[in-house]
Amino acid sequence: MSRPRSRTAQRFGFLALLILTGWLQGCGLLIDAAELVVPVPALSDGVDVVCRHRQLQVGISVEPYPPFVFPVVQSPQGLSVTGLDLELVQHLGAAVSTYCGGTPIVVVPHVVHFRDLFRLLTEGQLDLFVSSVAYNVPHMKSAGLAYSAPYYPASGLSAIARRSDVVEHVRAALSRPAADAGVLERRRKALDGLIVAVQEGRSAHFYAAANLKGARLLLCDSITGAWQKQDPEVDVILGKEPVLNFLLTREDQLKDWQPVMLEDGSPFLLNREFFTVVMSERSFRLHWLVNDLLFELEESGRLAAMQRRWFEQDYRFAERAASEGLPAVIPPSVNPTAPSRCHWAQPQ
Amino acid sequence: MHYERSPRLLEDMGRPKVPTVGASPLTAPTCRLTICRWFIQWFLLTMLSMSMASQSFAQERLEILPIRPFNVDIALRQAFTPNDREIALQAGFTALTYGNFEIGATYQYFSLSSNEVQADVHSVYANPRWNNFLDILDFPTGTPINRLLRHVLFGPLEDRAVPFVGVIGGAVVAGPGSRAPTYLYGADVGVRFPVGHSIALEFTLGYFVYGLNFSGQGNDERQLLFTTGFFF
Numbered sequence: 001m002s003r004p005r006s007r008t009a010q011r012f013g014f015l016a017l018l019i020l021t022g023w024l025q026g027c028g029l030l031i032d033a034a035e036l037v038v039p040v041p042a043l044s045d046g047v048d049v050v051c052r053h054r055q056l057q058v059g060i061s062v063e064p065y066p067p068f069v070f071p072v073v074q075s076p077q078g079l080s081v082t083g084l085d086l087e088l089v090q091h092l093g094a095a096v097s098t099y100c101g102g103t104p105i106v107v108v109p110h111v112v113h114f115r116d117l118f119r120l121l122t123e124g125q126l127d128l129f130v131s132s133v134a135y136n137v138p139h140m141k142s143a144g145l146a147y148s149a150p151y152y153p154a155s156g157l158s159a160i161a162r163r164s165d166v167v168e169h170v171r172a173a174l175s176r177p178a179a180d181a182g183v184l185e186r187r188r189k190a191l192d193g194l195i196v197a198v199q200e201g202r203s204a205h206f207y208a209a210a211n212l213k214g215a216r217l218l219l220c221d222s223i224t225g226a227w228q229k230q231d232p233e234v235d236v237i238l239g240k241e242p243v244l245n246f247l248l249t250r251e252d253q254l255k256d257w258q259p260v261m262l263e264d265g266s267p268f269l270l271n272r273e274f275f276t277v278v279m280s281e282r283s284f285r286l287h288w289l290v291n292d293l294l295f296e297l298e299e300s301g302r303l304a305a306m307q308r309r310w311f312e313q314d315y316r317f318a319e320r321a322a323s324e325g326l327p328a329v330i331p332p333s334v335n336p337t338a339p340s341r342c343h344w345a346q347p348q
Numbered sequence: 349m350h351y352e353r354s355p356r357l358l359e360d361m362g363r364p365k366v367p368t369v370g371a372s373p374l375t376a377p378t379c380r381l382t383i384c385r386w387f388i389q390w391f392l393l394t395m396l397s398m399s400m401a402s403q404s405f406a407q408e409r410l411e412i413l414p415i416r417p418f419n420v421d422i423a424l425r426q427a428f429t430p431n432d433r434e435i436a437l438q439a440g441f442t443a444l445t446y447g448n449f450e451i452g453a454t455y456q457y458f459s460l461s462s463n464e465v466q467a468d469v470h471s472v473y474a475n476p477r478w479n480n481f482l483d484i485l486d487f488p489t490g491t492p493i494n495r496l497l498r499h500v501l502f503g504p505l506e507d508r509a510v511p512f513v514g515v516i517g518g519a520v521v522a523g524p525g526s527r528a529p530t531y532l533y534g535a536d537v538g539v540r541f542p543v544g545h546s547i548a549l550e551f552t553l554g555y556f557v558y559g560l561n562f563s564g565q566g567n568d569e570r571q572l573l574f575t576t577g578f579f580f
Contacts, residue, residue, distance in 0.1 A: 007431060010431075011428065014426050014433075017424070018424070049409070049411070053409050055409070057409070115507045116507065118507060118508050118542070119480075119507065119508060119509075119510060119542070122542040122544070123479070123510065123542065124409075124411075124445070125408070125409075125447060125448075140504065141507070144508075144542075144543075144544045281544050282544075282546050332486075333483055333486045338489065341490070
């Protein structure tokens with residue numbers, strides 16, 4: 001008689017356990033109760049790890065974005081990288097050093113693929129990433145990351161063309177009256193039928209894939225790969241306006257190329273982009289530090305001076321890399337000297 | 349969390365219950381030799397995975413006892429005809445990270461209660477892992493195998509997945525029979541999807557070999573353990 005009773009009790013006990021388990025979604029109350037006894041420690045912030053290790057692990061794109069990030073060069077000190085973004089992270093290293101109580105912080109730039117950004121930041125292998133990343137580009141690859149305040153004046157995606165007849169083709173398309181189309185739609189349609197090259201996995205690619213349905217989209221590893229593409233030749237390269245303008249004035253191989261302009265001489269822009277520093281979502285303190293530093297640099301005029309120094313001065317980037325560049329860390333899986341490849345985008 | 353019983357366990361469950369007190373069929377030197385051999389294998393595997401992990405990313409940070417990510421997995425099963433119950437609990441934390449190399453420390457409790465078998469097994473084990481191990485297949489230049497595998501396995505999440513392989517080594521602290529404390533070893537493979545805000549979704553398939561069996565009579569009870577859950 002006692003055995004069935006024991007079993008009934010056991011079953012009721014198990015049922016009670018199941019019901020209690022079902023209430024576990026309210027375990028926030030358990031944490032509240034635990035905090036009455038001992039405060040639950042806050043999440044470790046990225047900047048604490050930086051202070052402890054005295055190193056700021058910075059990711060930079062394997063594809064160069066002159067003058068924000070120049071190609072890695074071999075200097076007497078080893079592999080070295082320079083650019084506006086690298087100068088910015090040196091300022092940031094100094095700011096973090098102050099935050100860490102004066103402990104010297106070494107900035108270590110890692111050359112990485114942009115596609116690995118989320119994983120490297122979220123897994124704590126990088127503290128931040130800079131390479132003229134626009135935060136306001138809606139795409140899955142942009143999700144789940146934190147973006148600082150912008151460090152460069154609003155720019156956008158623009159285009160350069162190999163031949164003057166392509167520029168004329170675009171201008172002619174823009175001048176055609178279209179009652180039901182706005183300015184932006186007319187600019188997008190002006191690229192219909194052209195071979196448009198973009199850098200794969202960056203904002204120009206996301207923009208073109210989402211909006212340029214009439215263009216033949218060519219995805220290249222780098223901008224260099226786009227202008228070197230011969231068979232077939234690229235009509236238009238779509239990219240970040242400051243980078244394209246800088247390359248047009250400094251790159252010998254682009255002497256035949258020209259910017260696509262509007263009738264009034266203003267740039268052919270397709271959107272607005274704001275370049276920011278990228279961090280992990282949970283690096284709140286580091287986020288504050290970066291924003292504060294950018295505000296200080298902007299208010300003091302030093303940010304504008306940095307921009308003039310990199311955009312307007314005449315210099316050889318290899319010499320700057322040797323004199324003021326940072327030693328670059330290149331993982332075995334990354335080959336900055338690999339030839340750039342292009343392939344057609346899948347039609348959507 | 350789901351436990352899949354090994355054929356050995358099912359076979360044991362069909363047997364009449366036998367007393368668990370008695371001398372071990374393995375002599376002490378043999379047992380020590382087995383443990384020693386296993387530890388050498390485990391150590392070599394660990395060193396191999398650590399060296400491969402450190403090659404994949406230079407100048408890594410060594411984080412000792414970062415604790416996060418930590419996890420708690422619970423599984424309950426109750427059958428009523430016949431009365432049969434399984435409870436499994438795992439709780440773990442990260443003991444060390446070095447780039448793509450990570451060591452987790454886990455406590456595992458497994459309870460099996462039926463008319464034939466009564467077993468409560470308490471184990472602790474270390475789980476050295478090599479994260480992103482697929483990236484070693486970064487060749488040929490045109491179509492790298494690692495990119496292909498990532499795309500095939502994880503689809504749109506190919507750049508957000510952290511696949512890993514690991515080895516398992518530890519001890520059964522208490523269990524049925526007279527063999528405990530004894531060894532525990534195995535291996536696991538899985539993938540972690542970082543979600544954000546320090547939360548990750550993880551799928552793991554682990555293979556465990558225990559230095560005892562759940563009826564308390566022999567050794568080398570084997571289990572496949574598939575876990576899925578959040579890491580914090």
